[in-house]
Amino acid sequence: MEPHEEVNCDDRSHPSPRAQPTSFKPVIIGLYGLPGSGKSFRLEGLKTVLDNDKFAFYDGSNVIAAVTPGGLEAFQILTKEGKNDARERAIARVKQECSNTGKSAIVAGHFMFWAEEDEQGQSVCTPSDLTTYTHILYLNSPAELIAEYRSNDVKRCRQTVSTSHLARWQEIEQSHLCQLCRCHDILFTLVSPLVSANKLGSIVEDFRMHTEDYNMYLANQRMEDILASSSTAETVIMMDADKTLASEDSGVLFWEQVRSASAKRNPLKALFSSPLGYSYTAFRQATLLYEEALDDVEFEACCQTVSSMIHMHIDIIDLFYLIRDASHVRVVVVTCGIRSAWEKVLKGRGLTVMGDIRSDRTSGWYDEWPTHLTECWR
Known part of the structure; x- marks a missing residue:
């Protein structure tokens, strides 16, 4: 994906749910942001303020591991097409589980990956993502704060990247996501790092109720x-x-x-x-x-x-x-x-x-x- 490429809403690889009506579409909320922006922390915070009888919480990587024989290690050595298929099966599982239980889902996931030495990032957003998500929350943390989070992360070994690269990555990711959401009837909003868990929980609860x-x-x-x-x-x-x-x-x-x-x-x-x-x-x-x-x-x-x-x-x-x-x-x-x-x-x-x-x-x-x-x- 080119850094400043305009998103084509007529792209057949990203079909619009307008053309594919369904009798029931569960509320499935994507929790996005750069790696190290605090998605896991936010997901855990939402678990404490939302009713677990109404919401299901997913780490996207864990779902991918569950649908891939051999788990994440096996997923990492798959071809690009194989990884895309696994991601499609992962979001399909989330949708099916929510359809079965009547719960709304919050899924922590990634939109793209971008190593600093590469000229452009690689989108990992699938057509099924765009026909499944109803809302996307994007963690809009300053690049300096994300860099600090990444350097202090003791659970994961994260590659050191410059704050300028993080800022550029975030800007492009937000722009592309915003355009895609408007092409696919997905509500999109930025979340400040200052927003409390209770406030974010209120927004998510409104998403669930407000049809x-x-x-x-x-x-x-x-x-x-x-x-x-x-x-x-x-x-x-x-x-x-x-x-x-x-x-x-x-x-x-x-x-x-x-x-x-x-x-x-x-x-x-x-x-x-x-x-x-x-x-x-x-x-x-x-x-x-x-x-x-x-x-x-x-x-x-x-x-x-x-x-x-x-x-x-x-x-x-x-x-x-x-x-x-x-x-x-x-x-x-x-x-x-x-x-x-x-x-x-x-x-x-x-x-x-x-x-x-x-x-x-x-x-x-x-x-x-x-x-x-x-x-x-x-």
């Missing part, structure tokens, strides 16, 4: 709760937030703030221009982009800044103030943008926002695509 059907159930339930909360409501007005209540777009403003602090570009344009389009998966991926951009405290601070930059249209404000005093009318603001920012905008105008306000951005963003609701009423 498209579940998302729609939550959206419908939220709407029913809103309508049932007042017996006097005769009329409900539904309005979009971004570009309707104000000319500004909360998402654009958010990424402008992030970019000014970290030189990151707005990733939403690339996301919605990808093969995912404006699908449910795309909006779930957008949620993960917000999740990985900032921690909870930084996120809320950024939302506060964004809210101060949003100026509601005067006629909309007047309408809301008029409705505020009318018990028979209710307003529901629908947004696929940033809920927290819009809550702050509405509260700043003296409008009471009703409903659960959760700090967990992953679980809190249940309604992104098309009916994520924020309620404003008297």
